[in-house]
Amino acid sequence: MKVPVSWLSEYVDINNMSLDDLAHRLTMGGNEVEDIERTGWIDNVVVGHVKAVAQHPDADRLRLVTVDHGNGEAEVVCGAPNVAAGQKIAYASIGAVLQDAYADEPGKTKKLKRSKIRGVVSEGMVCSVRELGIGDDHDGILVLDDDLVVGMPIGEVLGESVIDIELTPNRPDCLGVVGVARDVSAITGNPLNQPDVSFEATGPDVNTLASVEIADPDLCLRYTATVIQGVKIGPSPKWLQDRLIAIGERPINNLVDITNFVMFELGQPLHAFDYDKVVDHKIIVRRAKPGEKLTTLDNVERKLGSEMLVITDPDRSIGLAGVMGGANSEISESTNTVLLESATFHGVNNRKTARGLELGSQATLRFEKSLRTGLSEVGLRRATKLILEIAGGEAASGIIDVYPSKGQEQESVRLDKDHIARVLGVEFESGLIESTLGNLGFGLKSDADGWDVSIPYWRPDISIPEDIVEEVARIVGYDNIPTTTLAGRPPQWQPQPAMDLRNRVTDSLAQAGLREMISYAATTAEGEARVDLPSETASALKLRNPITADFAVMRRTLREAILETVARNSRTWRGPIALFEAGRVFLDYGEGLPEERQMVAGAFAGPRNELHWDASTDSSDFYDAKGAVEAVLADLGIDPEFEVGEDATFAPGRTAIIKVKAANHAVIGVVGEVSSEVFSRFDAEVDAVAMFELDLAAILKILETADGVGAGKFEDFPRVPASHRDLSLIVDTGVTAGQIVEIANRNRIVTSATVFDLFEGKGVPDGKKAVAVRLVYQSPNKTLTTDQIGKIENQILKQLSKELGAELRAQ
Template identity: 40%
Template sequence: MRVSWKWLNELVDINLKPEELAEVMTMSGVAVEGIEYLNKGVRGVKVGLIQEIYPHPQADKLSVCKVSVGDAVLTIVTGAPNVKTGQKVPVAVPGAVLPEKKIERAVFRGLESEGMLCSAEELGMDADKFPPEQRDGILVLTEECPVGADIVPLLGLDDIVLELELTPNRADCLSMINVAREVAALTGGRLKLPEIEKSGTSQACEALIKINIQDQDLCKRYVGRVIEHVQIKESPLWLKQRLLAAGVRPINNIVDITNYVMMEMGQPLHAFDYDCLADKTIIVRRAAAGEEITTLDGQKRELTPEMLIIADAHKPVGIAGVMGGLESEVTAQTKTILLESAYFHGPSIRRTSNALALRSEASLRFEKGVDLEQASLAADRACQLMAQLGAGVPVAGQVDCYPQPEERYPIRLRLERVNSILGTDLGQTEVEKILKALNITILEKDLEGWHVFTPSYRRDLELEIDLIEEIARLNGYDKIPTTLPYGATTQGAKNAEQRLHDRISEIMVGQGLFEVITYSFINPRHLDWLYLPSDHELRQTVVVSNPLSEEQGIMRTTILPGLLETVKRNINKRNKNLKLFELGKVYLSSGFPGERKLPQEKWVLGAISTGKKEKTWAYGEENYDFFFLKGVAENIFISLGLPHVSFVKSEDNPSLHPGRCARISVDGKEVGFIGEVHPLVLEKYGIEQRAAVFSLYLDELTGLVSEEVRYRPVPRFPVVTRDLAIVVPEAVEAGQVLGVIKDTGKTLLNNISLFDVYRGQQIREGYKSLAFSLTWQAEDRTLTDEEVNKLHREIEAALACELGADLRR
């Protein structure tokens, strides 16, 4: 926001220099990013009247002008193509100073020139803010400029601009009046706001225009005023100066007045050619699919149903809050205008502006929020200026379409809370003085504090804490006392869950697996690729309301898609031997559709292996298959002190091979699954080699893992090793046999391992042979053969009874 120092001084009494005021405002939270002095060193430049022009006798591209500067008539040679007799132009007389240039008499092709005619750029002004014909030529002044007058005050070059860097919550300071209110609150200066002639509704105006707001969620208020006998002409010099200082290009008196009011009050306005509106009707609605409009910049734009438009009875005439339409543009032939002053929904305007890549001063203000209550007053202010400047005759009254007036509620402010938050010792009188400076109305006062009502232009003040922040700003952040922290201190440390995650990561890396991190957002098609039924719990997804792309449309409910995608990308780059893991969260929707509940977030450890370990001189080839990954999982449980782990065959996971899948349980509690990825799933992901995966639910493991470390001495007595070979039906799993052996052997069974599985001619069909190595050891004695033989007989009996096993002879 560019703030004109001269304009600001007309609105509020200021007893500070610009630099001092900038410091005060910055320290209060309204940062002044820079201070620009518009005079870049111009001195001695006067208003001149061109009385005569004739060609230079020695040069075809030069002209000789006789120019009156009041006390003298000068002969000036110029190459400007736009000079005409009777024009008033800036004249740098001999001795004048321009930015980085001093003007002296000079001779051009034998003819002396007594000065120079100046362009806007040569005066240090922004040439882009002037009509095209004046950007490369001489700056042509208005008729009101007196001949011989100093050009600096006439063009506003004696002004100073404060460039404000506003935070999103201070949209109110996008207007000169509200900046003046801020300065008055900070400095105690007297406000001098313009007196506006208010108008109410009248039958005269209502008979000329009809307003219908169809989409009231995007437009809460629409005020229309009609101005007749419009005369389109150049704006007076003072109005141009104000707009140029604010960074706005002057166009004509009607457009300039609407821009002036926008800069003054923060309310964007738009003028339609009244005679171009079909049925003299304004309809505020969403665009229909396929509708188009040619905007004021001459571009044809396609509209979507998410965009709010202003339409007449037949067609769109403007994009609400962004830009008007070319067909209803105010031109030199316009005789009657409809003036729009409205309140549009900020997020809707932002989305429309971004979609069309069309930004404007109006859209900027609507995006950040304008004052709903001043829409009517801003229209009256514009009509007042049009009448004063002879731009038109306003029709009495206005049409104010305001279907549901805004309800605003008082805020409770407690003195004790103010001092508690700020660490101050302010009294009621001091707080009330600050509230009054901010135009905050005190509705009720009691011993604890106040009930207050905030001004409508401060839409950022909604809660008690907002008011406390304002009190801190106005009282001065530097007045908040410096105190040492007090209270109980705690030692920072990771909790049990975080320590478990760190241990698991170390275990996985220690086994040679590489950690990957994939997106928590996935494409919904992954759930189809995993062949999950429609009623599967993993389809209870959290949908992202504004995804960056379709690839990130939902939150993941399983960690498998990211791992499979990583494998696919690596294989495509000829990296086929992979051992990967990821420790991350999955997200499950909770409740029924429509309920506003947070999703369930669960920590999961996922791992995937595929390919093989290549043969070397020291080690043989090893496949990264199901059994490799099962070993990785077993090492995790052993390292965490969880020996009672079982792998139970499962066929209910549609993403895994039905014959190579198992549920993982600890002490009878299911904590995950392991298996080989189903061939159809691999086909969907474009993976042409077998892959195994496991997934562990870490939230379930957290309560099972003990951080207490227990040690026992190394046994002094020798171990006894015996082999056991049995024949069991094919349906019997090795895990079942291990369970029976462990339960029977009890504490004396030190270790057990399966070292052979055999199916062949010596084993009848439908059976298999399992061979185990059993290690026996006691901590207090040497075991005898009789003790070990007895235990073996008990194990053999238990296996025969429970599993129908026979000893292999």
């Protein structure tokens, strides 16, 4: 919000404050000043007096102007048609830096130099509005008031300082200069001069001239209107044009300028219709009809949606409510009667309409913040007063006020005295609280325990006691709240097993080389269906009022987001992709609140390693995902078992269910290679992806209940050497590597059993496969002999033969 200092000073006295001090105090009061812009202050430009004007001897369109600049006279070559003797003008001497009036790019400047024009030396320039950077007009020079002193710096005449405030979304009242002035008044203690909204209405009863019908009261909370007859459309007075130019608005005509002025003054958007262009002089506020179109004031025909609110007469739409008026009812030079609108529209609907049509406006900026209904009448009366003063005419008696939401707004907030101390940690005197809130326009009704605080019509952000406490704190000043040491005992630490487990798992995965990602907790039913969730998965939880259609349901799995991210990265990255996410999924079982279950999922795709002469160029596969799972569970002290299983997301035969034998074979997750059919739905540029999913809730339950699982056990560092031997076994194709390893590990002397080769084909009988296993033998207290290792090995072979039908492969 741009606030000209000269405009601000009309409502509150700031003469005893420097601009820097004012900016600091506004910022500390919650309205951050982003910048202070100074316009019109140009070195070497002063008020000049035109002594004489003569024709240029060698150019019909040029004149020689003799200018008294207070320190002598200068002759200037000027092409402006409106220059005349006796005028007070803006004279720029050599060295002045002016806006380049002929440049294509805005903001380009040029330094004025002595020049010879058609044989005559020009000692400066008589400036136009555009050259001074205070407007766009370049048809003639700027003519100043006759009473100005010759030689006065132009900044003292035209200079303006504009405070640019970066407002928070909850302060639409400060989208009006009066709202900022009210804060300044409360901060400084200087009285606020409210704009006058009184006027004399001498015309006919307004209800005999026009009528208003609200067909959709859920989208139009209040509609006020009046009629002014006999107005004269023309240019606005200079003071009004200056006000609008200072904040970057282009003056149009007196009627339109007044509605814009009031919007920037009070924060209430208004719109003026040509009364004679409104059929039957009747306003109807309704939703747009299917296929309805409207040509807006920018002369663009727009197709309207069924939830867009329009202003219509009995025959056609004449405006887009709270966004932009229609070209078929706009004010023109021939307008002599005006139908003035000031309404309150539904904020969310207004925002959706503007976004849907890509048609943002200053009105939308205010309406989308859900203005209170009381502001509309004040805005209407203020604009009516200014129209009568500037454009003339006669105002109708009374106002039209259709108010379907009357009585529905919150009127007050209860504030207890001890609540302020609880929130801020400091006590303020009752007198300070009352004066602070009173200066901000709040009404107070006090009792022994506190106050009933009435909410002003310009403050839609006030609804709870904390809002009132914040008002006190920011005006008194956060820097005035004393700094004290915390009192009482610090809170006792409370264990949070679920959070601790999540942190341990994410740390383990990060150490394993995976990158953590975070996705939205909401998705779409269609997007989630791409991963083919198991049929027994709980129902999706639908959102009643989603932000967009892309976030219509709460997710039931992390798989969709993982695969979408893998696919997106594969389109721009050719290196290894290894990522994971830990987060909640939402499962609706139809009774009570949905279950929020903590899950973690990860994926590997692309090459296993970065390109390097000494590294494998193989692609990631099932074993990368399995290895990540094993690393995480090893850090947790859990020994997993992987059992061949089925899951609709994963490829058959490349899927394993993760179980914990020590916890009665409880299922804690799944790992596998995603099926090509599922992955083809994500538009990826890699051929395959391996993924895992772990149920942290199930893991936590195992850690808390199963004996010995997850408990760390100290073991002495072995002091004797280990020995290893390799076994090549022939087993049935249905035998898993895990079964072989499990039998070998039963022997307490075997410290490690690892499958390092697997072969089927030539030399191996049909229905059989060759499995190579490396066994590591180590006694805790002695070095094993060859005979001892041989005996242990024979015991293991016998057990493998008995349980799995394994045989030693012939050499």
